[in-house]
Amino acid sequence: xxxxxxxxxxxxxxxxxxxxxxxxxxxxxxxxxxxxxxxxxxxxxxxxxxxxxxxxxxxxxxxxxxxxxxxxxxxxxxxxxxxxxxxxxxxxxxxxxxxxxxxxxxxxxxxxxxxxxxxxxxxxxxxxxxxxxxxxxxxxxxxxxxxxxxxxxxxxxxxxxxxxxxxxxxxxxxxxxxxxxxxxxxxxxxxxxxxxxxxxxxxxxxxxxxxxxxxxxxxxxxxxxxxxxxxxxxxxxxxxxxxxxxxxxxxxxxxxxxxx
Numbered sequence: 001x002x003x004x005x006x007x008x009x010x011x012x013x014x015x016x017x018x019x020x021x022x023x024x025x026x027x028x029x030x031x032x033x034x035x036x037x038x039x040x041x042x043x044x045x046x047x048x049x050x051x052x053x054x055x056x057x058x059x060x061x062x063x064x065x066x067x068x069x070x071x072x073x074x075x076x077x078x079x080x081x082x083x084x085x086x087x088x089x090x091x092x093x094x095x096x097x098x099x100x101x102x103x104x105x106x107x108x109x110x111x112x113x114x115x116x117x118x119x120x121x122x123x124x125x126x127x128x129x130x131x132x133x134x135x136x137x138x139x140x141x142x143x144x145x146x147x148x149x150x151x152x153x154x155x156x157x158x159x160x161x162x163x164x165x166x167x168x169x170x171x172x173x174x175x176x177x178x179x180x181x182x183x184x185x186x187x188x189x190x191x192x193x194x195x196x197x198x199x200x201x202x203x204x205x206x207x208x209x210x211x212x213x214x215x216x217x218x219x220x221x222x223x224x225x226x227x228x229x230x231x232x233x234x235x236x237x238x239x240x241x242x243x244x245x246x247x248x249x250x251x252x253x254x255x256x257x258x259x260x
Contacts, residue, residue, distance in 0.1 A: 002233040004029030007077045009070075011035045011060055011117060012087030014044040016187035017136065020221025021084055021228045026050060028229050033073050033080075035060070035117070036087070060087055060113030063120070070120045082132045082232045083121045085114040088155075090189050092148035092196040103151050110155035114162065122170065131175035132232045135163050137243055139181050139251050148196070160243055167241030176240040178231045183247025184209050185219040212256075214249035 008025050012018040013034035025032050026048075034041065034055045045055045054076065056069045073080060088110045093102050114135060125131030140149055141157035160179055167177035184190055190209075194202035210217050227246050230236055245251065 001029035002235060003082075003229060006081040006232070007031045007033065007073070007079055008082035008084065008232060009033045009035060009073065009080055009117070009121060010084040010086055011113070012038075013084075014038050014041040014055075016189055017182065017185055017221050017224050018084075018086040019044060020185075020223075020225040021086060022048070022053070022225075024222060024225030024229050025082075025232070026052060028233070030082070030232075031077060033077070035066075035069060060117050061108050063116050066117050066120050070117075070124070074124060079128055080121050080124050081128075081130060083118060083125075083134070084228055084232065085118060085133070085135045085159075087113060088136060088189075090149070090152045090193060092193060093151070094148055095150045098151060106151040106155045110152070111158050111162070114159065118166070122175070125175050126170075126173045129174045131170070131173070132236075133166065133170075133175065133177040134228050134231045135159050135177070135179040137163065137179040137181045139183050139245055139247050142181060142243065143245075143251055163243065164241045171240055176231075176236060178236070178239060178241070179243040180224065180227055180231070181243045181245045181247075182224055183219065183245070183250040184213065185221060185224050185246075187221060190218065212250060212253075213247070214252055217248065219246060219248055 003025055008030045010018055010021055013022045014036040022032050031052045035058050037059045041055050041057050058065045058069050091102055137159040138156040141153035142160050145153040163177055163179040170177060194205035197205045224246055227244060
Protein backbone atom coordinates (compact mmCIF):
# COMPACT_ATOMS: atom_id res chain seq x y z
CA UNK A 1 0.00 0.00 0.00
CA UNK A 2 2.72 2.43 -1.03
CA UNK A 3 0.24 5.27 -1.64
CA UNK A 4 -1.76 4.76 1.54
CA UNK A 5 -2.72 8.09 3.10
CA UNK A 6 -1.79 10.07 -0.02
CA UNK A 7 -4.21 12.35 -1.86
CA UNK A 8 -3.73 12.28 -5.62
CA UNK A 9 -5.26 14.60 -8.22
CA UNK A 10 -5.39 13.03 -11.68
CA UNK A 11 -6.48 15.07 -14.70
CA UNK A 12 -8.21 13.24 -17.52
CA UNK A 13 -8.84 10.32 -15.18
CA UNK A 14 -12.20 9.28 -16.57
CA UNK A 15 -10.82 7.14 -19.38
CA UNK A 16 -7.68 5.87 -21.09
CA UNK A 17 -4.31 6.25 -19.39
CA UNK A 18 -5.89 8.39 -16.70
CA UNK A 19 -8.32 5.64 -15.75
CA UNK A 20 -5.48 3.14 -15.61
CA UNK A 21 -3.63 5.45 -13.22
CA UNK A 22 -6.76 5.90 -11.09
CA UNK A 23 -7.27 2.14 -10.74
CA UNK A 24 -3.65 1.44 -9.84
CA UNK A 25 -3.50 4.32 -7.35
CA UNK A 26 -6.61 2.97 -5.63
CA UNK A 27 -5.01 -0.46 -5.50
CA UNK A 28 -2.09 1.05 -3.60
CA UNK A 29 -4.30 2.88 -1.12
CA UNK A 30 -4.46 6.46 -2.41
CA UNK A 31 -7.40 8.82 -2.13
CA UNK A 32 -8.05 9.83 -5.74
CA UNK A 33 -9.48 13.02 -7.18
CA UNK A 34 -10.45 12.85 -10.86
CA UNK A 35 -10.56 16.14 -12.77
CA UNK A 36 -12.04 15.60 -16.23
CA UNK A 37 -14.10 17.58 -18.73
CA UNK A 38 -15.59 14.51 -20.40
CA UNK A 39 -19.19 13.42 -19.97
CA UNK A 40 -17.66 9.99 -19.31
CA UNK A 41 -16.77 11.15 -15.77
CA UNK A 42 -20.08 10.25 -14.13
CA UNK A 43 -20.10 6.82 -15.74
CA UNK A 44 -16.56 6.19 -14.49
CA UNK A 45 -17.46 7.26 -10.95
CA UNK A 46 -20.48 4.94 -10.98
CA UNK A 47 -18.39 2.03 -12.25
CA UNK A 48 -15.66 2.57 -9.65
CA UNK A 49 -18.15 2.92 -6.76
CA UNK A 50 -15.31 3.74 -4.39
CA UNK A 51 -15.69 6.14 -1.44
CA UNK A 52 -12.03 7.10 -1.82
CA UNK A 53 -12.76 8.73 -5.19
CA UNK A 54 -13.93 12.30 -5.79
CA UNK A 55 -14.82 13.55 -9.26
CA UNK A 56 -14.95 17.08 -10.65
CA UNK A 57 -16.08 18.01 -14.13
CA UNK A 58 -13.69 20.84 -14.97
CA UNK A 59 -11.87 22.28 -17.97
CA UNK A 60 -8.14 22.61 -17.29
CA UNK A 61 -8.09 25.61 -19.62
CA UNK A 62 -10.21 27.51 -17.08
CA UNK A 63 -8.08 28.67 -14.13
CA UNK A 64 -11.03 30.00 -12.12
CA UNK A 65 -12.74 26.64 -12.37
CA UNK A 66 -9.54 24.86 -11.29
CA UNK A 67 -9.04 27.18 -8.31
CA UNK A 68 -12.54 26.29 -7.10
CA UNK A 69 -11.83 22.57 -7.56
CA UNK A 70 -8.50 22.65 -5.73
CA UNK A 71 -9.94 24.70 -2.87
CA UNK A 72 -12.75 22.18 -2.48
CA UNK A 73 -10.28 19.27 -2.47
CA UNK A 74 -8.20 20.98 0.23
CA UNK A 75 -11.34 21.60 2.29
CA UNK A 76 -12.41 17.96 2.02
CA UNK A 77 -9.06 16.14 2.08
CA UNK A 78 -6.79 18.66 3.82
CA UNK A 79 -3.91 18.31 1.35
CA UNK A 80 -2.75 17.29 -2.11
CA UNK A 81 0.30 15.02 -2.16
CA UNK A 82 0.32 13.96 -5.80
CA UNK A 83 -0.59 15.62 -9.09
CA UNK A 84 -0.72 13.59 -12.30
CA UNK A 85 -1.04 15.80 -15.38
CA UNK A 86 -2.56 13.26 -17.73
CA UNK A 87 -5.24 15.24 -19.61
CA UNK A 88 -4.37 15.85 -23.24
CA UNK A 89 -5.51 15.57 -26.83
CA UNK A 90 -4.04 14.27 -30.09
CA UNK A 91 -5.52 15.16 -33.46
CA UNK A 92 -3.73 14.21 -36.66
CA UNK A 93 -3.65 16.88 -39.36
CA UNK A 94 -1.03 17.73 -42.01
CA UNK A 95 1.00 20.80 -41.03
CA UNK A 96 0.24 22.68 -44.24
CA UNK A 97 -3.49 22.13 -43.71
CA UNK A 98 -3.56 22.57 -39.94
CA UNK A 99 -6.06 25.11 -38.74
CA UNK A 100 -5.27 27.55 -35.97
CA UNK A 101 -8.09 25.96 -34.01
CA UNK A 102 -6.46 22.52 -34.05
CA UNK A 103 -3.04 23.99 -33.22
CA UNK A 104 -4.40 26.10 -30.38
CA UNK A 105 -6.46 23.28 -28.89
CA UNK A 106 -3.26 21.22 -28.48
CA UNK A 107 -1.39 24.14 -26.94
CA UNK A 108 -4.28 25.19 -24.70
CA UNK A 109 -4.94 21.73 -23.26
CA UNK A 110 -1.61 19.89 -23.41
CA UNK A 111 0.59 22.79 -22.33
CA UNK A 112 -1.47 25.60 -20.83
CA UNK A 113 -3.89 23.29 -19.06
CA UNK A 114 -1.05 21.38 -17.44
CA UNK A 115 0.58 24.69 -16.49
CA UNK A 116 -2.69 25.99 -14.99
CA UNK A 117 -3.49 23.20 -12.57
CA UNK A 118 0.15 22.74 -11.59
CA UNK A 119 0.49 26.41 -10.71
CA UNK A 120 -2.63 26.16 -8.53
CA UNK A 121 -1.64 22.93 -6.76
CA UNK A 122 2.07 23.63 -6.16
CA UNK A 123 1.61 26.26 -3.40
CA UNK A 124 -0.23 23.65 -1.32
CA UNK A 125 2.63 21.20 -1.83
CA UNK A 126 5.18 23.86 -0.88
CA UNK A 127 3.23 24.58 2.29
CA UNK A 128 3.51 20.91 3.27
CA UNK A 129 7.12 20.59 2.03
CA UNK A 130 6.11 17.51 0.07
CA UNK A 131 4.85 16.64 -3.37
CA UNK A 132 5.02 14.33 -6.36
CA UNK A 133 4.19 15.66 -9.83
CA UNK A 134 3.96 13.28 -12.77
CA UNK A 135 3.52 14.75 -16.25
CA UNK A 136 2.35 12.69 -19.21
CA UNK A 137 4.68 13.52 -22.07
CA UNK A 138 5.26 11.01 -24.87
CA UNK A 139 7.93 9.40 -27.00
CA UNK A 140 6.24 11.45 -29.74
CA UNK A 141 8.01 14.79 -29.86
CA UNK A 142 11.06 14.23 -27.66
CA UNK A 143 12.15 11.07 -29.53
CA UNK A 144 10.03 10.21 -32.57
CA UNK A 145 7.11 11.46 -34.65
CA UNK A 146 4.75 10.35 -37.40
CA UNK A 147 3.28 12.54 -40.12
CA UNK A 148 0.37 14.69 -39.02
CA UNK A 149 1.62 14.92 -35.44
CA UNK A 150 3.34 18.31 -35.50
CA UNK A 151 1.00 19.94 -32.98
CA UNK A 152 0.92 16.96 -30.66
CA UNK A 153 4.67 16.35 -30.89
CA UNK A 154 5.42 20.01 -30.18
CA UNK A 155 3.31 20.05 -27.03
CA UNK A 156 4.67 16.77 -25.69
CA UNK A 157 8.25 17.91 -26.23
CA UNK A 158 7.37 21.13 -24.39
CA UNK A 159 6.18 19.08 -21.41
CA UNK A 160 9.67 17.64 -21.05
CA UNK A 161 11.07 21.15 -20.75
CA UNK A 162 8.31 21.98 -18.28
CA UNK A 163 9.21 18.90 -16.24
CA UNK A 164 12.91 19.72 -16.03
CA UNK A 165 12.45 23.41 -15.30
CA UNK A 166 9.85 22.77 -12.61
CA UNK A 167 11.90 19.96 -11.05
CA UNK A 168 14.87 22.28 -10.60
CA UNK A 169 12.72 25.02 -9.12
CA UNK A 170 10.87 22.80 -6.64
CA UNK A 171 13.65 20.45 -5.51
CA UNK A 172 14.30 22.64 -2.46
CA UNK A 173 10.68 22.09 -1.40
CA UNK A 174 10.93 18.28 -1.35
CA UNK A 175 8.80 18.07 -4.49
CA UNK A 176 9.75 15.55 -7.18
CA UNK A 177 8.73 16.28 -10.77
CA UNK A 178 9.03 13.58 -13.41
CA UNK A 179 7.47 12.62 -16.72
CA UNK A 180 6.17 9.47 -18.32
CA UNK A 181 6.85 9.07 -22.04
CA UNK A 182 4.42 6.46 -23.36
CA UNK A 183 4.60 4.80 -26.70
CA UNK A 184 1.37 3.25 -27.90
CA UNK A 185 -0.98 2.33 -25.07
CA UNK A 186 -4.45 1.04 -26.03
CA UNK A 187 -6.60 4.07 -25.22
CA UNK A 188 -9.46 6.06 -26.76
CA UNK A 189 -6.80 8.52 -27.97
CA UNK A 190 -5.10 5.76 -29.97
CA UNK A 191 -8.48 4.69 -31.32
CA UNK A 192 -8.98 8.28 -32.49
CA UNK A 193 -5.57 8.35 -34.15
CA UNK A 194 -6.42 5.08 -35.91
CA UNK A 195 -9.67 6.56 -37.22
CA UNK A 196 -7.85 9.72 -38.37
CA UNK A 197 -5.35 7.54 -40.23
CA UNK A 198 -7.83 5.13 -41.82
CA UNK A 199 -11.50 5.85 -41.23
CA UNK A 200 -12.59 2.78 -43.20
CA UNK A 201 -10.41 0.30 -41.32
CA UNK A 202 -8.97 1.72 -38.09
CA UNK A 203 -8.19 -1.76 -36.76
CA UNK A 204 -5.64 -2.18 -39.55
CA UNK A 205 -3.82 0.85 -38.14
CA UNK A 206 -3.78 -0.64 -34.64
CA UNK A 207 -2.52 -3.95 -36.06
CA UNK A 208 0.18 -2.07 -37.97
CA UNK A 209 1.27 -0.28 -34.80
CA UNK A 210 1.52 -3.59 -32.93
CA UNK A 211 3.57 -5.15 -35.72
CA UNK A 212 6.22 -2.45 -35.31
CA UNK A 213 6.59 -2.94 -31.56
CA UNK A 214 9.18 -5.54 -30.49
CA UNK A 215 6.80 -6.88 -27.83
CA UNK A 216 4.18 -7.30 -30.56
CA UNK A 217 1.38 -5.47 -28.76
CA UNK A 218 0.22 -2.14 -27.43
CA UNK A 219 0.58 -1.45 -23.73
CA UNK A 220 -2.27 -1.51 -21.24
CA UNK A 221 -3.47 1.41 -19.16
CA UNK A 222 -2.70 -0.58 -16.01
CA UNK A 223 0.94 -1.04 -17.05
CA UNK A 224 1.26 2.71 -17.42
CA UNK A 225 -0.52 3.14 -14.07
CA UNK A 226 2.11 1.03 -12.34
CA UNK A 227 4.88 3.34 -13.59
CA UNK A 228 2.91 6.38 -12.46
CA UNK A 229 2.44 4.82 -9.02
CA UNK A 230 6.19 4.28 -8.67
CA UNK A 231 6.93 7.90 -9.55
CA UNK A 232 4.17 9.09 -7.20
CA UNK A 233 5.42 7.01 -4.28
CA UNK A 234 8.30 7.35 -1.86
CA UNK A 235 10.10 4.62 -3.78
CA UNK A 236 11.24 7.37 -6.15
CA UNK A 237 12.49 9.96 -3.64
CA UNK A 238 15.91 10.37 -5.34
CA UNK A 239 14.53 10.83 -8.85
CA UNK A 240 13.50 14.19 -10.30
CA UNK A 241 13.46 15.95 -13.65
CA UNK A 242 13.50 12.71 -15.62
CA UNK A 243 11.44 11.18 -18.42
CA UNK A 244 10.61 7.47 -18.34
CA UNK A 245 9.84 5.64 -21.58
CA UNK A 246 7.19 2.91 -21.54
CA UNK A 247 6.74 1.68 -25.10
CA UNK A 248 7.22 -2.08 -25.39
CA UNK A 249 10.53 -1.38 -27.11
CA UNK A 250 9.00 0.53 -30.02
CA UNK A 251 11.79 3.13 -30.04
CA UNK A 252 14.53 0.46 -29.99
CA UNK A 253 14.85 -0.58 -33.67
CA UNK A 254 17.33 1.49 -35.65
CA UNK A 255 16.05 0.14 -38.97
CA UNK A 256 13.45 -2.31 -40.22
CA UNK A 257 15.81 -4.08 -42.62
CA UNK A 258 19.04 -4.69 -40.69
CA UNK A 259 19.41 -7.72 -38.43
CA UNK A 260 20.08 -11.44 -38.30
